[in-house]
Amino acid sequence: MTGLDAVNYLAKYLNDHWAGSAAGRRLTRRLAIENQQTSWADELSEIASEVEEDRRSLRAIRSALGIEGGAWKSAMAVGIELLAELKMKVTGYSALSRVDELEALLAGVSSKRGLWVSLQACVPNHTALAGFDLGELEQRAARQIERLRVIHAEAAALAFNE
Secondary structure, three states, rough: OOOHHHHHHHHHHHHHHHHHHHHHHHHHHHHHHOOOOOOOHHHHHHHHHHHHHHHHHHHHHHHHHHOOOOHHHHHHHHHHHHHHHHHHHHHHOOOOHHHHHHHHHHHHHHHHHHHHHHHHHHOOOOHHHHOOOOHHHHHHHHHHHHHHHHHHHHHHHHHHHH
16 A cells, blocks of 8 residues: 555545534434424534534544545435435434434444544644544544433333333
8 A cells, every 4th residue: 555545545534424424413403403302402402513513623634634525425425314304204203213313323423433533543644633632532422422322222212112
């Protein structure tokens, strides 16, 4: 593998995460809106705000590394998310919808945590990353995962035990 391969791989990887962050932002907003009348309303709104902050961090990292593009991947990811939203509008938002969406969000946040871990390993060869607190971003993702696991368990209990 050449240095050029590594740079191309990193750009593709970040563009994939950029696309995922676009869909994740829509999903977290929808979860927050659909659950305003639940005991998780504040928690989900806070997570939605954090996901938006994480997306801004990813944008800044891409910029610092000179990585552009990824618009078509983002459009595809948002398109898939829009189809999921349409399904909810047609079938109605239910306790099962909530469980499914929380599981999708957990998968996305777990992937995001992996992103921050991977970028920490890149700092020696990509000094532009040194200006970002990747450890804190990873820890925030870990906290989000723990919070979402609790909500998910409670939502699953409500959906499947009543």
